[in-house]
Amino acid sequence: MVHIISKKTVSFVGQKLATQIDEQLFSKYGFKVEQLMELAGLAAAQAIAAHYPKSKVAVLCGPGNNGGDGFVCARHLQQFGFNPSIVYPKESRNELMKSLVTQCETSEIPVQTTLPSDLQTFPLIVDALFGFSFQPPPREPFTQILKTVRASGIHVFSIDIPSGWDVEKGAPADSEDVIHPHAMISLTLPKLCMKNWTGPHFLGGRFVPRGLVEELQLQMPEYPGYEQIVKVED
Amino acid sequence: MVHIISKKTVSFVGQKLATQIDEQLFSKYGFKVEQLMELAGLAAAQAIAAHYPKSKVAVLCGPGNNGGDGFVCARHLQQFGFNPSIVYPKESRNELMKSLVTQCETSEIPVQTTLPSDLQTFPLIVDALFGFSFQPPPREPFTQILKTVRASGIHVFSIDIPSGWDVEKGAPADSEDVIHPHAMISLTLPKLCMKNWTGPHFLGGRFVPRGLVEELQLQMPEYPGYEQIVKVED
Numbered sequence: 170m171v172h173i174i175s176k177k178t179v180s181f182v183g184q185k186l187a188t189q190i191d192e193q194l195f196s197k198y199g200f201k202v203e204q205l206m207e208l209a210g211l212a213a214a215q216a217i218a219a220h221y222p223k224s225k226v227a228v229l230c231g232p233g234n235n236g237g238d239g240f241v242c243a244r245h246l247q248q249f250g251f252n253p254s255i256v257y258p259k260e261s262r263n264e265l266m267k268s269l270v271t272q273c274e275t276s277e278i279p280v281q282t283t284l285p286s287d288l289q290t291f292p293l294i295v296d297a298l299f300g301f302s303f304q305p306p307p308r309e310p311f312t313q314i315l316k317t318v319r320a321s322g323i324h325v326f327s328i329d330i331p332s333g334w335d336v337e338k339g340a341p342a343d344s345e346d347v348i349h350p351h352a353m354i355s356l357t358l359p360k361l362c363m364k365n366w367t368g369p370h371f372l373g374g375r376f377v378p379r380g381l382v383e384e385l386q387l388q389m390p391e392y393p394g395y396e397q398i399v400k401v402e403d
Numbered sequence: 404m405v406h407i408i409s410k411k412t413v414s415f416v417g418q419k420l421a422t423q424i425d426e427q428l429f430s431k432y433g434f435k436v437e438q439l440m441e442l443a444g445l446a447a448a449q450a451i452a453a454h455y456p457k458s459k460v461a462v463l464c465g466p467g468n469n470g471g472d473g474f475v476c477a478r479h480l481q482q483f484g485f486n487p488s489i490v491y492p493k494e495s496r497n498e499l500m501k502s503l504v505t506q507c508e509t510s511e512i513p514v515q516t517t518l519p520s521d522l523q524t525f526p527l528i529v530d531a532l533f534g535f536s537f538q539p540p541p542r543e544p545f546t547q548i549l550k551t552v553r554a555s556g557i558h559v560f561s562i563d564i565p566s567g568w569d570v571e572k573g574a575p576a577d578s579e580d581v582i583h584p585h586a587m588i589s590l591t592l593p594k595l596c597m598k599n600w601t602g603p604h605f606l607g608g609r610f611v612p613r614g615l616v617e618e619l620q621l622q623m624p625e626y627p628g629y630e631q632i633v634k635v636e637d
Contacts, residue, residue, distance in 0.1 A: 199505030208445070
């Protein structure tokens, strides 16, 4: 059972503050991307395992850190008994991203550039295309993928930001190339776009040092015991 | 509640096989040290939080990867409400180890080279001095630290290998510079030295790809749900 907290007890952050938290973690606090990505991807996989039965799952990974979280999430989902396949439309030259591809491929998690032709047989899609640094609108090859996923009606679990959303204003009106997730996990803190969202909402990223919390006056969630995720409700 | 498994259901591995698993994870399977160290340190912190009340805790970190697990463990213990201090007697020039020091220091976790002068006020010591590549006997400055810790009678929680032990044969007879832990966590799989140990024994490191499990014919623990640790009993 995932512990439930009230959304009134945590800060909702804008794009600028989310970027500032991230930059500070890697500069002043000396974190490595690999470390925090591992914790973020693990938290996402734990939220998925807490919420959905084990199944085939297509994990859509963008070329940036949000996509990296997706690769890590897929690895842990496999450990938890899920059967993940990765869709990675735009390959990054980043060395860590290349390692993540290797880790998944050697772990028998298929990595392909397009949506599976049997997409309709997947009960669940994980959306790790764009994160908190995304600026709409999405471009090809992502536009077509977002449209197809939306039209499929398959349940989508988004990591940090539903892809295609404005980080602060939320889903653009009248757009077809945007994810409308069934459930999601916010990392570190929810972004402003989640303020009025009422679907299942998890929160992970239990790694922000107290000095940063105090400096930026953040209201962090209270995690119980040694848990890495909580669920956010009204 | 941590799930309990029987020691009969997992492989106990020797030094050579432990080294082989490690090497394969980083070569063929493309893992980064940062990733697996984060999961190992998190698992250790979770086992400690599952077994001991929140308290001050001295975390003894060696200069190698076992010490790195200790730094990560200390960071997570602080997130779980413990009050960790790090003892890091021999500084490594390794770039990751330097980052780990920065992460702890900026998180207000003191890092010093010697045991705290008020060691007797610490209810718990975490031993992350030597890992599975250790060859006895220990040398200075570790010998004196091991003697002092042993003489203190304070409960020690060891990460992967109780420091000073032979990885296969266990605690050397008639030695004073060796840890006799109160509890411990094995990482990936227990080492041969743990075969006859009867104290509280946790197991973590839920990241071994099934291809490696099959290739090396390993008997891995069955973790429940999305848990990162289990407890090993007879």
